[in-house]
Amino acid sequence: MNSARSAAVAFLCVLLALLVGIWLGGHPGSLPGPVRDAFVEEDRALRAEVVETIKENFYKPVDEERLDDASLKGMVESLDDQYSHYLTPEEAQQFQESVSGEFEGVGMNVEEDRRGLKVLRVFDGSPARKAGIREGDLILAVNGRSIAGVNSEVATGRIKGPSGTTVRLRVLTPGDDRSRTVTVERARIEVPVATGRIVERDGRRFGVVELLSFSSGAHGFLRREVKEVLDRGAEGMVLDLRGNGGGLLSEAVLVSSLFVEDGEIVSVRGRARPKRVEDAEGDAIDEDVPVVVLVDGGSASASEIVTGALRDRGRATVVGTRTFGKGLVQEVEQLSNGGVLDLTVANYYLPSGKTIGRDGLAPQVRARDDARTNRDEALPVALDVLLDERR
Numbered sequence: 001m002n003s004a005r006s007a008a009v010a011f012l013c014v015l016l017a018l019l020v021g022i023w024l025g026g027h028p029g030s031l032p033g034p035v036r037d038a039f040v041e042e043d044r045a046l047r048a049e050v051v052e053t054i055k056e057n058f059y060k061p062v063d064e065e066r067l068d069d070a071s072l073k074g075m076v077e078s079l080d081d082q083y084s085h086y087l088t089p090e091e092a093q094q095f096q097e098s099v100s101g102e103f104e105g106v107g108m109n110v111e112e113d114r115r116g117l118k119v120l121r122v123f124d125g126s127p128a129r130k131a132g133i134r135e136g137d138l139i140l141a142v143n144g145r146s147i148a149g150v151n152s153e154v155a156t157g158r159i160k161g162p163s164g165t166t167v168r169l170r171v172l173t174p175g176d177d178r179s180r181t182v183t184v185e186r187a188r189i190e191v192p193v194a195t196g197r198i199v200e201r202d203g204r205r206f207g208v209v210e211l212l213s214f215s216s217g218a219h220g221f222l223r224r225e226v227k228e229v230l231d232r233g234a235e236g237m238v239l240d241l242r243g244n245g246g247g248l249l250s251e252a253v254l255v256s257s258l259f260v261e262d263g264e265i266v267s268v269r270g271r272a273r274p275k276r277v278e279d280a281e282g283d284a285i286d287e288d289v290p291v292v293v294l295v296d297g298g299s300a301s302a303s304e305i306v307t308g309a310l311r312d313r314g315r316a317t318v319v320g321t322r323t324f325g326k327g328l329v330q331e332v333e334q335l336s337n338g339g340v341l342d343l344t345v346a347n348y349y350l351p352s353g354k355t356i357g358r359d360g361l362a363p364q365v366r367a368r369d370d371a372r373t374n375r376d377e378a379l380p381v382a383l384d385v386l387l388d389e390r391r
Contacts (some may be wrong), residue, residue, distance in 0.1 A: 054344055062385060076202070086339060092334075093157075095153045106187075107123040109245060110152065110245075117139040117156070127187050128184060129185075132181045136173070138171070139169050142159055142167060143167060144168065145268050163188045167184055168183050168184075177344065180220070191255050195210045201384070204236075205232070205233050207237045209230030212243075214247025214252055217251075219251055223258055230289070235290075238382045238383065239293045241306065243296065244298070253265050253279075253305075258284055260309065264309075270329065270346030273329075273346045287315070290389040292316060292318075293316045295361070296321045296368075297360075298324060304356045310349075312374075317365060318364045319381055320382075321378075325357060325360035327347055328344045328348070330342055332343045
């Protein structure tokens, strides 16, 4: 019976091809209305057939909603793009909570890894630090659920929760044979978006300003720190973007505008998106003040836009290690079932016309901090670059 059914479907496909001409790819939407409707109906029938067969014959009870979610996830995963995700309604809620600005968690910055989350920074005095989590560790599971392949916002949303509650994290330190599970009590984490200080090097005063994220309003906090160190006599500036995983495009443009007076910062274009150029907003600091951008493997997305713009415009020297490599634009679309489609739609292009690419941006001067020591081995290299420019 199944073979007869397959033969009938095959005959129908041949007949359709003869009636409307051979369809060389493209989307069913490009076909005439009645034929398109036939394809859509056939697809629905096939999906229903597979679901019904699984429900009736699989050796364990089946949740049909889970089957639907898995089907949608598989469709997006077939794009082979690590930043495109289908989020179930439950995951969509976690996504919204993770970007809501409420920061009740364990006190660490992370980036997406194929095994889960990689820890970029652990804040001093935070619950994560007290639990023995360190930079470079991998978070593999949250409350017993693997987060391998899970969207980073969803994964961090699972870690967050009301202050005073606990969360179990399975942690792997690279080089260890086995992972460990730690229980961490959540707390409200007070972390400044930007910090600034004066550092002396061979009798000269330099400003070191650190930006932790590109959240809304971040450029304002950074501007205040930049102004303060300049008022205190800084002769040059280190913009520290290490461990900064990015954020809003608009903030990347505004942060770049603190150092670049006018002209192109970045452009955006995709297959279905016209080119859009983002220019500097003006009111930058004096161009005679030399700038170094300090980066590492945790500097991603908006951090890479700023780094690439300042480098390409000849405004800064890039010091550190190769950046993360995320030059893609995502758009989030709400779906009718309450879920979310987080889809990559375009590339960022630097003023040079090149994309950031998966390999990230290479530093002009290499400097690596050793996370196993209490010293900062990379910052002195950045300061020496400023010193050379001031001699």
